[in-house]
Amino acid sequence: MSQFRLWWDAMWGIVRRDAILFVTYRSQFVAQFLSPLFTITLFYYISHILTDKSIHSPGGYFGFVIVGLVIVQILTTSLGIMPVTVRQELVSGTIERFLVSAHGPINGILGTMLFPLIDAFLSGIVMLALATVIFGLPLASTAVLAIPVALLGTLAFMPFAFFLVALVMAFKQASFATQFIVAGVAIVGGLYFPITVLPSWIRWMSAVQPFTPATDLLRHLLVGTPLVHPAAVELLKLVGFVVVLFPAGFMLLRASIRYGQRSGTIAEY
Amino acid sequence: MSSPYVSAPLSDPTLTVSSSGEPILELEGLYHKWKGPKPPVLDDVSLILRSGEVTWVGGRNGVGKTTLLRLAAGILLPQRGSVRIGELTPASKRGLYRRQIGFLSAGDRGLQARLRVSQQLDYWGRLAYVPRKRRTEMVADSLRRFGLEEFAARRVDRMSMGQRQRIRLAMAFLHEPRVVLLDEPRNSLDDDGYLLLNEQIEHATRRGATILWCSPRGEDRVIECDASYTLADGRLERVQ
Numbered sequence: 001m002s003q004f005r006l007w008w009d010a011m012w013g014i015v016r017r018d019a020i021l022f023v024t025y026r027s028q029f030v031a032q033f034l035s036p037l038f039t040i041t042l043f044y045y046i047s048h049i050l051t052d053k054s055i056h057s058p059g060g061y062f063g064f065v066i067v068g069l070v071i072v073q074i075l076t077t078s079l080g081i082m083p084v085t086v087r088q089e090l091v092s093g094t095i096e097r098f099l100v101s102a103h104g105p106i107n108g109i110l111g112t113m114l115f116p117l118i119d120a121f122l123s124g125i126v127m128l129a130l131a132t133v134i135f136g137l138p139l140a141s142t143a144v145l146a147i148p149v150a151l152l153g154t155l156a157f158m159p160f161a162f163f164l165v166a167l168v169m170a171f172k173q174a175s176f177a178t179q180f181i182v183a184g185v186a187i188v189g190g191l192y193f194p195i196t197v198l199p200s201w202i203r204w205m206s207a208v209q210p211f212t213p214a215t216d217l218l219r220h221l222l223v224g225t226p227l228v229h230p231a232a233v234e235l236l237k238l239v240g241f242v243v244v245l246f247p248a249g250f251m252l253l254r255a256s257i258r259y260g261q262r263s264g265t266i267a268e269y
Numbered sequence: 270m271s272s273p274y275v276s277a278p279l280s281d282p283t284l285t286v287s288s289s290g291e292p293i294l295e296l297e298g299l300y301h302k303w304k305g306p307k308p309p310v311l312d313d314v315s316l317i318l319r320s321g322e323v324t325w326v327g328g329r330n331g332v333g334k335t336t337l338l339r340l341a342a343g344i345l346l347p348q349r350g351s352v353r354i355g356e357l358t359p360a361s362k363r364g365l366y367r368r369q370i371g372f373l374s375a376g377d378r379g380l381q382a383r384l385r386v387s388q389q390l391d392y393w394g395r396l397a398y399v400p401r402k403r404r405t406e407m408v409a410d411s412l413r414r415f416g417l418e419e420f421a422a423r424r425v426d427r428m429s430m431g432q433r434q435r436i437r438l439a440m441a442f443l444h445e446p447r448v449v450l451l452d453e454p455r456n457s458l459d460d461d462g463y464l465l466l467n468e469q470i471e472h473a474t475r476r477g478a479t480i481l482w483c484s485p486r487g488e489d490r491v492i493e494c495d496a497s498y499t500l501a502d503g504r505l506e507r508v509q
């Protein structure tokens with residue numbers, strides 16, 4: 001049997017494990033589908049009183065913000081849950097199983113990050129579906145192209161997850177950093193409002209992280225919001241962030257595990 | 270009890286069966302110091318574990334037995350000294366090294382509470398890179414060997430402490446490792462469980478594996494050990 005097959009079997013085993021655990025906690029399962037509905041409802045009515053001309057999105061502010069909400073949902077579900085899951089694994093001693101398994105700690109942790117990612121995507125899709133079906137969000141004909149862009153965006157988001165998990169491995173806590181990242185991205189990534197309304201002294205931050213081009217591209221493809229720069233430029237920016245950040249984040253994660261193994265703190269929680 | 274996996278375990282050339290008495294795991298000059306003013310917990314500790322043998326290491330609480338096991342398992346990397354199985358070390362050729370190891374930590378941790386017993390073992394089989402064709406058979410075999418067949422469909426968090434210990438032991442032996450590292454394996458085991466554990470140790474040593482058993486009490490008087498040591502003040506001393 002090929003090494004890849006064994007690796008795949010182990011990865012699938014971790015995803016299957018997390019899916020089983022997720023389904024056994026029924027209230028969590030239900031809450032995850034109800035909370036987006038409340039969020040959408042809230043912003044749907046807020047959008048009725050916001051008629052700013054700077055938002056050139058079909059569907060007005062609701063059309064504009066819904067993509068931001070989907071990204072926030074994906075970020076909180078993935079970035080929020082990944083470090084928490086890894087922390088739980090540390091506490092329950094199941095990280096130790098990765099450390100003594102053929103699959104190893106890096107693959108094990110990557111596998112642990114997969115289910116929250118799948119879950120986040122499903123949550124995002126559910127949110128869009130609810131907005132379309134219940135609140136009449138006009139989806140653009142290019143919406144299907146958002147799938148590959150979302151996957152690319154995920155690769156660009158992952159280094160932040162690696163960073164948070166590395167914090168958990170090295171310092172055992174990362175909730176403060178998770179909140180900081182999600183809140184920071186919401187402000188400078190243009191998730192709730194156009195970045196043009198930001199003061200110039202902070203606007204540069206919109207250009208040095210992958211969330212802005214990902215949000216702009218997704219908004220353009222899903223609801224037809226016009227782009228400031230050509231789509232190819234935004235895409236290139238996103239690819240650039242992936243090329244630079246992904247290996248850096250991965251190396252940081254690996255270094256945190258090595259540090260823990262060398263200092264002995266890997267066994268602490 | 271013969272195993273169908275002994276001849277070519279996991280189809281890996283590094284997992285060949287060793288002849289009795291041949292060194293398998295070699296720990297040399299191990300040094301480990303925890304942060305703070307305390308002296309090193311391990312200071313120049315060397316130990317060779319041989320094929321077909323059971324080695325016991327005892328010593329008071331907090332003396333460094335678990336640290337020694339974690340270093341041997343590759344969970345911790347040595348600050349000084351070396352850990353190796355032939356050419357494999359936990360720092361290089363890590364994956365292959367870990368495939369040789371079966372590890373039982375002390376306590377009751379390391380289980381997925383809401384998985385069923387058979388799911389837990391299948392999950393471990395996947396992590397241990399047991400090929401799919403053999404996995405079902407090996408999981409069923411482990412359930413039988415540790416008296417867990419009737420609990421296969423029960424959730425792990427609904428099992429007693431002793432039953433959980435049997436699951437954890439089953440995981441340590443499931444993939445037929447060459448080196449089995451056991452930290453206080455008798456925890457919560459009843460007489461039957463203890464008997465099953467001894468049978469599995471005997472089975473493992475017969476196929477050429479080596480066992481390292483660590484516990485604070487004098488288990489060397491109740492289990493058949495080929496070598497006994499005590500750990501104190503960072504040093505390992507052979508018990509005659």
